[in-house]
Amino acid sequence: MTERVLIIGAGHAGATLAGLLRQAGHPGPIELFGDELDLPYHRPPLSKKFAEGELEQWLRPMEFYQDQDITVRLGDRVVAIDRAERRVHVASGESYDYDHLVLATGARPRPLPVPGADLDGTVSLRTLADARILRKCVAERRRLAIVGGGYIGLEVAAVARANGVEVTVVEREERVLARVASPRLSEILTAHHRARGTRILTGARVVRLSGADGRVRAVVLDDGTEITSDAVLVGIGALPRDELAAAAGLRCDQGIVVDAQARTNDPHILAIGDVTRRPLGTGTLVRLESIPSAAEQARQAVATIMGDVPTAAEVPWFWSDQFDLKLKIAGLVPPLPRTVVRGDPSAGRFALFHHDNGTLIAVESANRAAEFMAGKQFIASGTRIDPARLADDTTPLRDAILH
Incomplete structure (x- = not known):
């Protein structure tokens, strides 16, 4: 198996995929294209720890890519995809053939549409x-x-x-x-x-x-x-960078549409990360902007490229740090949830369990790791809970399960 894999986008999704492909034993060429001049880096610290410490937290050092024979092309912007010839063209005028193309182009900040938005500062x-x-x-x-x-x-x-x-x-x-x-x-x-x-x-x-x-x-x-x-x-949201895909005739609808194996409507092109809209639950298409989602889709893409058994879908989850609150959220919160409060929000230690007639569908927690982990497992298994018992902080979580 010597197929050439080109990965467009050197963010968390693309860099994770490159490493996982080698780990899975892919022997062919792997080339990673990035618009920026920096190596792939951790993005969560940009908003959570930007005031102190090292901002340049690389996902992997350059030695990793060299040791794994992964070609990293920084500042090499792909401008067009020729699906018929299975080739991409970059701004420098060069072109590269592929057997598998993976789009991990991410998202860009939504612009503020008012006068003065271009002022310095x-x-x-x-x-x-x-x-x-x-x-x-x-x-x-x-x-x-x-x-x-x-x-x-x-x-x-x-x-x-x-x-x-x-x-x-x-x-x-x-x-x-x-x-x-x-x-x-x-x-x-x-x-x-x-x-x-x-x-x-x-x-x-x-x-x-x-x-x-x-x-x-x-x-x-x-x-x-x-x-x-x-x-x-x-900070008014982000727009998927799907222009390259749309110009190539791939199916796009507020992002590149993919299936549960990260496949687009072209059998030789996959897409992962923030740029995609993917099926969750009943098949509803959702665009998730999170590191866990990007990593999960990278694993899906590896399985597809290697011809392995598809990976099982995970419960989507997110995290956020705000002051002393370590927030962790699992599942997708519905518009009008039935909510059980466990713990003490005023003390900064709590979990909000959202359910549909006892079936847990989402949990939002702060400084309550046990509740987050249990809630994530309950959502995955479709566990039904007793809201009254769950609200009692002295009742063990396992005793709130309805059998």
């Missing part, structure tokens, strides 16, 4: 370069406005506040984390942030950014409120 957070700008802002104790109350925005807010920066979070929806968290968790996190000095404005719409001398100076809301700021972080 306005940043998003996706790359090492972005994190370095934020680090400078924190080091200089600048006033920071964050447009968007998602996980990235709240993580950055927590780090900035812990370093003495004045922070205002502006969220268009009526609560933070409106698309991804339960109303109860939103309420708990809002209170936790406000108690530590984060100013949070909800139901607030940004209409423009104002500046002086080409640099941002304030965020202006639709009611005329001006939030003075020295820097603005835009």
